[in-house]
Amino acid sequence: MTELWQGLVRAVELIVALDPEVMEIAGRSLALAATSCGITSLICLPLGSVIHFNSFRGKRFVINLIQTFYSVPTVAIGLFVFVFLSRVGPLGELGLMFTPAAIVLGQILLVTPIILGLTISALSGVDKAVPETAISLGADRVQTAVLTIREARFAILTAVIMGFGRAISEVGLSLMVGGNIKGFTRTITTAISLETSKGDIELSMALGIILISLALVINIALNRLQQR
Amino acid sequence: MYKKPAIFLLSILVPASLLFSIAGCSARGDELLPRKERLRVATTTSLYDTGLWGYLEPMFEEKYGVEVDVLYAGTGIALEYGKRGDVDVITVHSKLQEEAFVAEGYGLERVPFAYNYFLIVGPSNDPAGIKGMSPEDAFRTLQGAGSGAFVSRGDDSGTHGKEKAIWESAGFGYEDIRKAGDWYIEAGRGMGPTLLMASEKQAYTLSDMGTFLAYKGKIDLVPVAEKGSVLLNVYSVIACNPDKNPKVNREMADNMVNFLTSPEIQELLGKYGTRQYGMPLFIPCAGAEPSS
Amino acid sequence: MNLVETINLAQEYDGQPVLKDVNLKIDGGEAFALLGPTGAGKTTLLRLLDLLDVPSSGRVYFDGVDVTRSRPPRLEARRRMSFVQQKPIVFAMSVYDNVACGLRWRHERNEVIRQKVESALELVGMADCRSRNARTLSGGETQRVAIARALVTEPEALFLDEPTANLDPVSTSKVEEVLAQIMREKKMTVVMATHDMSQGQRLASRIGVLVNGEVLQTGSPGEIFCSPGSMEVAELVGIENILPGMVVEKEDNLVTVDVNGSAIQAISDHSVGELVYALIRPEDITLTLTQPISSARNVFGGKITRITAVGPLMRIEVDCGFPLLGVVTKWSAQELGLAAGKKVYASFKATAIHTLNRWG
Numbered sequence: 081m082t083e084l085w086q087g088l089v090r091a092v093e094l095i096v097a098l099d100p101e102v103m104e105i106a107g108r109s110l111a112l113a114a115t116s117c118g119i120t121s122l123i124c125l126p127l128g129s130v131i132h133f134n135s136f137r138g139k140r141f142v143i144n145l146i147q148t149f150y151s152v153p154t155v156a157i158g159l160f161v162f163v164f165l166s167r168v169g170p171l172g173e174l175g176l177m178f179t180p181a182a183i184v185l186g187q188i189l190l191v192t193p194i195i196l197g198l199t200i201s202a203l204s205g206v207d208k209a210v211p212e213t214a215i216s217l218g219a220d221r222v223q224t225a226v227l228t229i230r231e232a233r234f235a236i237l238t239a240v241i242m243g244f245g246r247a248i249s250e251v252g253l254s255l256m257v258g259g260n261i262k263g264f265t266r267t268i269t270t271a272i273s274l275e276t277s278k279g280d281i282e283l284s285m286a287l288g289i290i291l292i293s294l295a296l297v298i299n300i301a302l303n304r305l306q307q308r
Numbered sequence: 309m310y311k312k313p314a315i316f317l318l319s320i321l322v323p324a325s326l327l328f329s330i331a332g333c334s335a336r337g338d339e340l341l342p343r344k345e346r347l348r349v350a351t352t353t354s355l356y357d358t359g360l361w362g363y364l365e366p367m368f369e370e371k372y373g374v375e376v377d378v379l380y381a382g383t384g385i386a387l388e389y390g391k392r393g394d395v396d397v398i399t400v401h402s403k404l405q406e407e408a409f410v411a412e413g414y415g416l417e418r419v420p421f422a423y424n425y426f427l428i429v430g431p432s433n434d435p436a437g438i439k440g441m442s443p444e445d446a447f448r449t450l451q452g453a454g455s456g457a458f459v460s461r462g463d464d465s466g467t468h469g470k471e472k473a474i475w476e477s478a479g480f481g482y483e484d485i486r487k488a489g490d491w492y493i494e495a496g497r498g499m500g501p502t503l504l505m506a507s508e509k510q511a512y513t514l515s516d517m518g519t520f521l522a523y524k525g526k527i528d529l530v531p532v533a534e535k536g537s538v539l540l541n542v543y544s545v546i547a548c549n550p551d552k553n554p555k556v557n558r559e560m561a562d563n564m565v566n567f568l569t570s571p572e573i574q575e576l577l578g579k580y581g582t583r584q585y586g587m588p589l590f591i592p593c594a595g596a597e598p599s600s
Numbered sequence: 601m602n603l604v605e606t607i608n609l610a611q612e613y614d615g616q617p618v619l620k621d622v623n624l625k626i627d628g629g630e631a632f633a634l635l636g637p638t639g640a641g642k643t644t645l646l647r648l649l650d651l652l653d654v655p656s657s658g659r660v661y662f663d664g665v666d667v668t669r670s671r672p673p674r675l676e677a678r679r680r681m682s683f684v685q686q687k688p689i690v691f692a693m694s695v696y697d698n699v700a701c702g703l704r705w706r707h708e709r710n711e712v713i714r715q716k717v718e719s720a721l722e723l724v725g726m727a728d729c730r731s732r733n734a735r736t737l738s739g740g741e742t743q744r745v746a747i748a749r750a751l752v753t754e755p756e757a758l759f760l761d762e763p764t765a766n767l768d769p770v771s772t773s774k775v776e777e778v779l780a781q782i783m784r785e786k787k788m789t790v791v792m793a794t795h796d797m798s799q800g801q802r803l804a805s806r807i808g809v810l811v812n813g814e815v816l817q818t819g820s821p822g823e824i825f826c827s828p829g830s831m832e833v834a835e836l837v838g839i840e841n842i843l844p845g846m847v848v849e850k851e852d853n854l855v856t857v858d859v860n861g862s863a864i865q866a867i868s869d870h871s872v873g874e875l876v877y878a879l880i881r882p883e884d885i886t887l888t889l890t891q892p893i894s895s896a897r898n899v900f901g902g903k904i905t906r907i908t909a910v911g912p913l914m915r916i917e918v919d920c921g922f923p924l925l926g927v928v929t930k931w932s933a934q935e936l937g938l939a940a941g942k943k944v945y946a947s948f949k950a951t952a953i954h955t956l957n958r959w960g
Contacts, residue, residue: 166393167392167393167394167553167555168391168392168553169392172393177394178348178377178379178394207689209685209689210689210691212652212685213688213689214701214705215678216678216681217705217749217750217753218678218753219702219705220675220705223705227691227701230691230692230693231691231692233692259377260379260380261378265377274380277497277498277504278357278501278504279501279504279526
């Protein structure tokens with residue numbers, strides 16, 4: 081219990097003192113997750129709409145495939161990206177290994193199934209009467225699609241929130257392709273991993289508490305958004 | 309306003325997190341894509357856990373105006389990174405593996421720059437009764453003892469390589485030892501973490517002097533066997549060969565080699581840790597292979 | 601010219617016929633009610649007329665153009681119509697935005713939109729609620745918003761599917777008021793589905809009776825009400841005394857129908873020997889305790905078999921040698937001391953009876 085308490089105390093100390101290193105890795109965790117989710121949303125919202133609004137052979141299969149990847153292990157994605165981005169790999173020319181860009185790339189792969197799959201779910205959840213009403217009021221296909229997306233906006237926002245949660249809390253990927261380089265690719269989660277293995281439990285707990293608090297604050301903010 | 313939720317979200321999160329990053333930005337700058345020249349170093353864990361890299365890194369960065377990315381690896385992974393060209397220079401301590409690395413053309417030259425000694429550490433009550441023995445005798449006793457556990461690095465690191473060498477020297481096949489029983493634990497982690505695990509389990513382990521001293525305050529283990537030529541632990545720096553991987557930063561890698569073997573740094577190396585731990589963690593050897 | 605016309609329209613679901621051989625002609629500016637019980641196919645027919653669905657056979661014409669299948673004319677025609685569903689869906693936005701949807705999709709200018717939306721909201725009495733989230737409205741309010749939304753695009757034809765079926769009486773009368781006003785002022789063609797005969801009577805100038813997917817009769821409310829063309833129609837319009845009999849005498853247009861041994865006099869075109877149904881509305885039967893002195897040609901004595909209360913009225917079932925159903929007010933029933941077993945006299949005029957062909 082003392083470790084828990086010490087961790088809490090240390091967490092408060094670090095936050096209040098605006099400890100630069102902690103601020104830096106916290107900011108990085110946020111920035112990386114936000115960037116990945118942002119890019120993924122920009123891709124997956126239209127893509128999800130296209131998949132949902134059109135019928136094609138194998139649509140069921142595609143959706144099942146997407147859902148299968150909801151809980152793919154982060155280290156598996158990490159390994160995959162590592163092999164691709166390594167200098168000897170196909171994308172080695174880009175020199176992205178051990179950079180934040182590599183983490184963003186990996187997180188995009190990680191989060192795409194979730195945001196894509198849940199967007200499709202969200203759109204499916206809209207009452208069939210909505211597009212019908214729109215059509216009877218004279219909307220064309222694009223206008224009907226936009227309306228359906230609007231009607232599903234809360235559920236779609238949830239999809240993005242879930243994606244963000246997964247991105248900000250993953251370790252395996254960041255470690256493998258980011259390298260946990262101090263001042264460059266270290267995030268809260270990789271720092272926790274390192275500090276714990278080095279035995280600095282107090283600092284790890286503090287970082288953990290900070291991470292959870294961040295997630296809480298963001299979630300509260302997004303929930304207020306949803307209330308509108 | 310009924311904008312698409314994703315855009316709305318972005319418009320809140322991105323500026324918020326950029327604000328965060330700027331607020332906590334270290335002096336060295338925070339960028340998603342590297343623009344400043346970078347040198348990637350894969351290091352054995354003992355050089356990292358002792359804090360040596362934390363000490364030397366800023367100096368090198370200041371002197372040469374580059375960003376140094378230090379990757380915490382084990383010798384095994386470090387060599388792999390080197391072969392793939394994912395790093396520019398490696399600092400490891402496994403002579404045989406290093407020589408093979410250079411012979412196969414992945415590394416330019418093996419340059420020893422510091423050394424210390426390995427030692428076997430263990431619980432103060434010494435349940436296997438191996439205090440004061442030679443490393444080979446100690447290992448033999450452990451194998452037959454029935455009391456006292458041993459935590460191995462288990463990660464193909466330099467230390468792990470040394471441990472294997474001692475087992476061979478003591479007359480055992482390594483694969484047999486791996487299956488020998490519950491007393492033999494493969495940690496699969498760096499030196500510092502392995503020491504912590506051994507301390508937790510009150511078991512024996514093989515460690516380099518530097519990391520042991522650096523972790524002394526956190527662990528409940530004492531030196532048990534320290535004498536033996538086999539315990540010599542030589543750290544080398546090897547620049548990766550651009551012929552194998554054109555993207556390697558040859559020039560800066562050479563600078564690192566020169567830096568580590570330069571007289572000023574060698575002197576600092578020799579004094580590193582004295583203040584904190586009472587004795588230096590490393591002995592400089594400027595490019596020459598030390599004899600034990 | 602007919603605005604909406606169907607020729608031999610038929611629709612199937614899962615291989616089962618839902619609409620059979622529907623031939624309708626609806627004029628521009630007409631208020632037409634589609635009357636039928638639940639499951640008759642009213643919604644199906646409306647969806648075909650509003651071009652939401654494609655029929656399995658037959659043709660639909662709008663303003664003379666064949667709009668049965670081809671996409672471009674359908675899209676064009678649909679923009680000139682509006683549809684209000686039975687349980688309308690409002691979008692998750694303000695009332696104002698809901699109503700403005702159709703206009704925005706037609707790329708109208710904002711000032712024009714504002715003007716049209718405001719006047720539509722005024723018409724349905726929802727102007728005060730313009731900024732409320734449409735999802736928070738009550739059933740009646742939702743219905744009115746849906747009507748406003750359908751009107752604002754100034755359609756030439758407005759289709760409504762049972763607009764008051766799910767509403768309480770107060771909301772129902774509000775909505776009916778709105779519809780009546782629309783029909784008066786706007787001169788648009790309105791086609792309304794309903795199962796309520798009296799609503800059809802109140803609002804429409806012409807009624808089409810739909811039973812089991814077939815249009816059994818079309819005509820003015822008066823015609824349907826008083827001269828139903830078949831038993832199913834009669835049941836639908838609330839004629840509950842349907843007495844099987846045979847014409848035994850005829851003098852000019854006054855016939856005598858033998859119903860179970862009793863002689864009922866009616867005004868009819870049927871000839872002697874024909875099998876008929878004699879239809880009498882319960883409201884046309886007068887019940888008295890003693891033999892009445894009246895000009896009614898039909899007076900029968902009988903015994904009350906059952907009394908049930910329905911709202912403010914009492915339904916009195918009498919056995920006069922044949923079953924008869926009359927209604928009186930609760931007050932009258934009390935006054936007369938009506939109870940099961942009591943002897944009463946039922947009288948009704950010959951003109952109150954409508955005769956229908958009977959087969960077998």
